[in-house]
Amino acid sequence: MNLQTKFQMSKFNENDIPGLIRLSASVGWDYDLDEVSTVLAVGMIFGHKNEKDEIISSAAIIPYEGNLASIGMVIVNESYRGYKLGKELTVRCVNAVPSDKTIMLIATPEGKPLYEKLGFHSVSYVHKYINENYIPSIIKEEGYKIEPYSESDFSSIVHIDYLAIGAERRVFLEARIKQAEEVVVLKDSTGKVIGFGMSIIGSDNCILGPIVAKNEQMAKLIINYLAKEKNGKLRIDIPHGQTGISSFLESTGFIKVSQPPIMIKNSNQLPARNQTLYSIAAQIFG
Structure with a gap:
């Protein structure tokens, strides 16, 4: 019997969060209540039940x-692999948006061959770094200052x-x-927002991202500010280049642990970017 026909696909909701967390843990991933809740708040999660x-x-x-x-959280329980459930779900995600919309994902080594068969192609990479003992840096604020986020900064953050x-x-x-556990903004001497960063506390580590800044020096300042007083493991995923x-990062104790590819469909390239993204929010969010 083809077991693929035995399992009906569902669109998940808040009641399914505990089961999604268990599925994530079964493959060694660390999705928790807050992360899955955010995914459901901004997107759609599909899947199968036995x-x-x-x-x-x-x-x-x-x-x-x-x-x-952006596609992410593509997980199949190890006991149910081989029945094309991942393929069925990825196709469902692709079909959930207009056919002319660029779709991106950050692929695992196991998933990359499937995505290539479905028409995705690699355009770049992200570099995943982990730190278990951050070494603070002294970085001068030169004509700009870092401060806690306030609601009045939101429109500026959306724009940059x-x-x-x-x-x-x-x-x-x-x-x-x-x-977020912490959100900061970087402002110039006129009070204009020229950068921002967030730290997200997860079940396994603290994620630093997204981090957007006008230049490299400003990005370092934001990273250092967010990281220097954190306890436990830190994670940051930075775009290639x-x-x-x-x-x-390496000077502050971060170690590069992987370099997964960014893959896209429905386009030859990602939408135009201005090179101010220094850390992504998380691989699921692109």
Whole structure:
């Protein structure tokens, strides 16, 4: 019997969060209540359940305003692999957005062959870094200052994030700020917002991102500010090409652990970006 026909696909909701967390843990991933809640608030999660009503697979699609969407959280329980559940879910995510919308994902080694068969192709990479003992740096504020985020900064954050990502992420940023443990903004001498960063406390580590800044020095200042008083493991995923930030991270104790590819569909390239993105929010959010 083809077991693929035995499992019906569902669109998950808040009642499914505990099962999604268990599925994530079953493959060694660290999605927790807050992270899954944010995904559901800004996107859609599809998946399958077995005859015991246990969640055995998942995939999420995050549609942003404009010409970009992101796929992530593609998980299939090890006991149910080989029945094309991941393929079925990825196709469902692709079909959930208009056919002319650029879809991106950050692929695992196991998932990359599947995505290539579905028409995705690699365009770049992210570099995943982990730190278990951050070494603070002394970085001068030269004509700008860092301060805690306030609601009056939100429109400015949405705008500079748009220029960094190539799509407006207002709904996502609103949800992510609520989830964040700390949000800071960088302002110039006139009070204009020229950068921002967030730290997100997860079950396994503290994620630093997104981090958007006008230049490398400003990005270092934000990273150092967010990281210097944190306890436990830190994680940051930086876009390919930010070599100065890579060197800075390694000088503060970060170790590069992987370099997964960014893959896209429905386009030859990502939307235009202005090179001010120094750390992504998380791989699921692009």
